[in-house]
Amino acid sequence: MNRLTTRSWGLAALVLLLSLAPAFASDTGILTITLRYAPQEAVGSDSPTLLPGIGDRPVKVVVEEGRTVQDPAVIGETTDDDDKLWPVRVSNSLTAWATEVLTKNAGDWGVRVAEDAPLTLTAKITRFRITESNKAVGSTYNADVQVALSLKDGRGRLLWEGTAPGDATRYGKSRSQENINEVLSDALKEAYATGLAETSLQNAWLGRSAPLAGGSSSSGSGSAKPAETITPEKLVAELIKLKKSNVGPDLMIDFVNSKTLTRTLEADDVGKLSEAGIPEAVIKAALERSKAN
Numbered sequence: 496m497n498r499l500t501t502r503s504w505g506l507a508a509l510v511l512l513l514s515l516a517p518a519f520a521s522d523t524g525i526l527t528i529t530l531r532y533a534p535q536e537a538v539g540s541d542s543p544t545l546l547p548g549i550g551d552r553p554v555k556v557v558v559e560e561g562r563t564v565q566d567p568a569v570i571g572e573t574t575d576d577d578d579k580l581w582p583v584r585v586s587n588s589l590t591a592w593a594t595e596v597l598t599k600n601a602g603d604w605g606v607r608v609a610e611d612a613p614l615t616l617t618a619k620i621t622r623f624r625i626t627e628s629n630k631a632v633g634s635t636y637n638a639d640v641q642v643a644l645s646l647k648d649g650r651g652r653l654l655w656e657g658t659a660p661g662d663a664t665r666y667g668k669s670r671s672q673e674n675i676n677e678v679l680s681d682a683l684k685e686a687y688a689t690g691l692a693e694t695s696l697q698n699a700w701l702g703r704s705a706p707l708a709g710g711s712s713s714s715g716s717g718s719a720k721p722a723e724t725i726t727p728e729k730l731v732a733e734l735i736k737l738k739k740s741n742v743g744p745d746l747m748i749d750f751v752n753s754k755t756l757t758r759t760l761e762a763d764d765v766g767k768l769s770e771a772g773i774p775e776a777v778i779k780a781a782l783e784r785s786k787a788n
Contacts, residue, residue, distance in 0.1 A: 563776060
C-alpha cells in the first residue's frame with residue numbers, strides 16, 4: 496500500500512470517528528432535553544368531569560415557577576452504564592411549556608381560555624422531577640409532578656386554592672429524550688386533570704361559594720391544608736431525621752414548605768443543618784420559609 500493510499504485511509508478513519516463522537520458522548524454525561532408535549536397514547540388520563548356552565552365562564556391561565564431549587568433548568572437525574580448519576584436539564588422554558596400543556600388540555604376538556612377573562616386560574620409548579628434508572632437493557636423512567644392551583648376573580652380575590660399531584664412510569668430506551676417527554680407529559684396532564692376535577696373548585700368557578708377569607712383553603716381532597724406551626728429547633732431535628740432516612744432534597748423541601756416557623760432561622764440553626772449534611776437547596780428553602788413567616 497503506497498503512502499497516498501495510507502493517508503487516504505487515515506483521513507477516512509478520522510472522519511468516521513468524528514462523526515461517531517456525538518453518539519458516544521450521548522451515552523454519558525449531562526443529559527439536556529427540549530420539553531415538548533408528547534403524552535403516551537397507551538396511557539389513558541381521564542378527562543375531568545365538569546359541572547354544567549363551566550364552559551360558559553372563560554378563564555385566563557397562568558403557570559408559575561414554584562420550585563425551590565438551585566438551578567431551575569435541572570429537572571432530575573439519569574444514570575449511565577456505570578450507575579453514575581448525571582443531571583437532566585431542559586433547554587427551553589418549563590413554565591412556557593407547562594402553560595401550553597394547560598391551555599391545550601383545558602380547551603380539549605371544554606374550558607374556554609381567554610386572556611381577558613374575568614377569572615384567573617394559576618398553576619404553580621411545586622414539584623417537577625424525572626428519574627431515569629439505567630438497566631441492563633434500556634431504562635425505567637419515573638416522573639413526579641405537583642401543582643398548586645388557585646382561582647381568583649377580576650378583583651384579585653382568592654376563590655379557591657388546592658394542590659394536585661401527577662405521576663407516570665414507563666420502560667424505554669436508555670437516555671431517551673422521547674421517553675422523558677412522554678412520562679413528564681403524562682404526569683403533568685394528570686395533575687391538571689386532578690385539580691380541575693375538584694367539585695369545590697368548579698363551584699367557586701360558577702360563583703356558588705364566597706371568596707376565601709385570609710387566603711384559607713376550601714375543603715376537598717385537592718385542597719391545601721393549613722401549614723403546621725413548629726419551632727426552628729424542631730424543624731432542624733426533623734430535617735436531620737429525614738436526611739438519616741435517605742429522603743431526597745425535593746421531598747425535604749416539600750416538608751419545609753408545609754411548615755410555619757415560630758421565628759426566623761438564626762446562624763446556629765443554619766450551622767447545625769450544614770454540619771448534618773443537609774443539601775444547600777433545602778437550607779435555602781428553610782431560610783426563605785422562615786422569612787415568609
